[in-house]
Amino acid sequence: MKPAGISGIYKEGICERQIDELAMSSKNKNIRDLYRGINDFKRGYQPRSNSVKDENGDLLADSHSILNRLKNYFSQLLNVHRVNYVRQLEIHTAESLVPDSSPFEVESAIAKLKSLSHTLMLVPNLHWIVIEDAESPSSLVGKLLKNSGIAYTHLTAATPKQWKLREKESNWKKPRGVLQRNTALQWIRNNLKADVAQGVIYFADDDNSYGLEVFEEMRDTQMVSVWPVGLAGGLMVEMPVLDPKTGHVTGWNSAWRPERPFPVDMAGFAINLSHFLKHPEAKFSFNVESGYQESEILRHLVTQEQLEPKADNCTRVYVWHTRTEAPKLQSEKQLNKKGLKSNAGIEV
Template identity: 20%
Template sequence: MGSGDRLKKRIQLWKKALVHFALCFIMGFFTGFAPMSSVSLFTSRNAEALRTKFIDSAAVANRSLMAELKPLVGSSSNHDLRQLIVVTTTRSGDWWQDALLRRMAETLRLVPQPVLWVIVQASSDADTEATAEVLRNTGVMYRHLAFKENLTNAAAEEDDHQRNLALSHIERHRLTGIVHFAELSNVYDLQFFQELRNIEVFGAWPMAMVSANRKRVVVDGPICNSSNVILGWISEDLSNAKFSLSNDLIMKSTEETIKAKPSKINISGFAFNSSILWDPERWGRSISVPDTSQDSIRFVQEVMLEDETKMKGIPADCSKIMLWRLHVHER
């Protein structure tokens, strides 16, 4: 074999080596861009779990005094389900208030969001800071309002003053939703809050007022038909009753006990769309004579009782008690 043949054979070997190297490099390059299916599935699943956990934790951490309520955009079918519920409560210095505050917090934690809890309390109350500490650990979106007025009026008037402060805050910040005035001593069926989201303008319901010391149960509220149209109002002592709330109560009630229209509705017995505070014309209320009394509660109740056609009775047939108010007496 001559030197020319050996050179030619050596060049062919180098060409084969270069071709093999190029093929291996190309295969390795494209294989690196094609992830394994099992690895991808596992990674995606864990990444999603971590992302969800982070979002949930952040949401709880930001449910504070300065939490902003962003408008919810969606289809009309999701509107009722995502309607904001604004629950307002007042605080006094009574010895049992701390326990009731914590119980209310536990109740609102179980309600599907969005829910905003507005708590009003006198800043002179020594428990103001303690209340703030409790609220920070509830996991419920809240706003804690403290006022400095030194009122010497009756307790009922002071409660109305605190509620008017809450309504002023709601109006100033345009917190659009369904407003419910809750007593800390109230006990709820959780379905009650979903029923609130079905209210468009005004809503009312029968509620039971229970006094353990007197062994007395009084049902107060509307009577309505299957279309949730209110037929009248009752206030019945059912301490010894053994009948259902709907048909039996209507049959038992006489013309004297059924009122066409009450002079005033129990503060926890109604709810309303908060936009009535700053846009009453939207709901058919004339504002030719502006209200300068700053008594928003009285204004809302007047609007409700003026036109009951805008008021919806809940739940269906008004046949179920979903709210109990416990009368707690100081020892």
């Protein structure tokens, strides 16, 4: 049930209706509500956000009105209790299914997802699409998402057995997250329209470390934006190389498979939502070599020349390709052989 593929859509200037919908979601913990409220309202105080609107959708320009709206908004939040409307949707795949992941993998996935959720809780106007690699959505992941207060969509897509990594098989032997990311992309295509959708698609991973800056940088992506990724591709920083005069991407500093059309890490680019929706052929594939997933989707969406460099002309690192160790659970395995387990009766 490991949540392998996680996609985030980052909405910008999104229609008010949807914001209201999000504000109505996941009201089961006051602490979360408050952060949600803040996430929505903070946009009013940031230079790059456009407006604070009142209950009727009218623009508020002076600080007095804005603060009053804030007061009313908090007042509403304080009076709403446990509205359990959460947009949730399940997609069951027709693929042949494999046994569920081990309890170790589940526990480790939950721990990592929890850390990632704290980063995403600090990002305004984010919709988190989480795809579990499982037959049906687990209550553990569902509870975590609900408690985070983040607007989310919880889907499942079970990797076919022939594409699952065997124990001790290297990470790069088989493409990972292809089906999960494509499931997220299909959900986006099914639920949003190119002519009205505003936002950015970003492929997040529960192993990586994200600075909050990266979510701000990607916000005004027109087609596809790119930036440096720390600790990726065997380098301290893997990144686009820019022409100092034009500021366009002219190449890459990648050392691993530099011949790839787009030698960039999954954490190093974002796609404009509307632009993506105009290209139905853009997706990931099981039929490309290791390291070519990013190139596979990007070749349908952008040329190297068109890429939009972010992070101060690619001079700053805001995201790192960190990896979490597989937990070492020798004692647990010995217990299991005796029919015992350390976590009987324990809730995560």
